[in-house]
Amino acid sequence: MYELGPALYSCWKPPRGTENLEITLRFALRRDGSMIGNPRASYAKLGQDMPLKRAFVASVLEALYQNLPLPITDDFGGAIAGRPITLLFSTADESTTADTSL
Numbered sequence: 104m105y106e107l108g109p110a111l112y113s114c115w116k117p118p119r120g121t122e123n124l125e126i127t128l129r130f131a132l133r134r135d136g137s138m139i140g141n142p143r144a145s146y147a148k149l150g151q152d153m154p155l156k157r158a159f160v161a162s163v164l165e166a167l168y169q170n171l172p173l174p175i176t177d178d179f180g181g182a183i184a185g186r187p188i189t190l191l192f193s194t195a196d197e198s199t200t201a202d203t204s205l
Contacts, residue, residue: 105148111170111173115162117194118162119202122195124159124194126144126146126147126159127146128145128189128192129145130187130188131186131187132171132172132183134181142167163192166175167179
């Protein structure tokens with residue numbers, strides 16, 4: 104479960120100039136590792152610069168969709184299917200966090 108966040112962050116490359124921007128996405132996965140519906144932003148700190156804001160959000164969504172569907176086992180798929188997953192994408196401190204508690 105703790106490897107889920109790093110797997111989804113693995114190819115995220117925030118655009119230049121997006122320091123201190125953050126967005127938290129909430130979504131659920133199916134048993135096969137594909138996303139149910141679309142992710143929803145539950146928190147965002149995106150600043151005032153519209154082009155940077157769009158570039159940041161686009162980079163987050165691109166990274167998320169590049170990693171889906173996740174290659175997961177049947178047992179793990181059964182454990183996470185339909186459960187909410189919350190991911191924070193942040194350039195504030197060069198780190199990202201995931202809340203995948205069930």
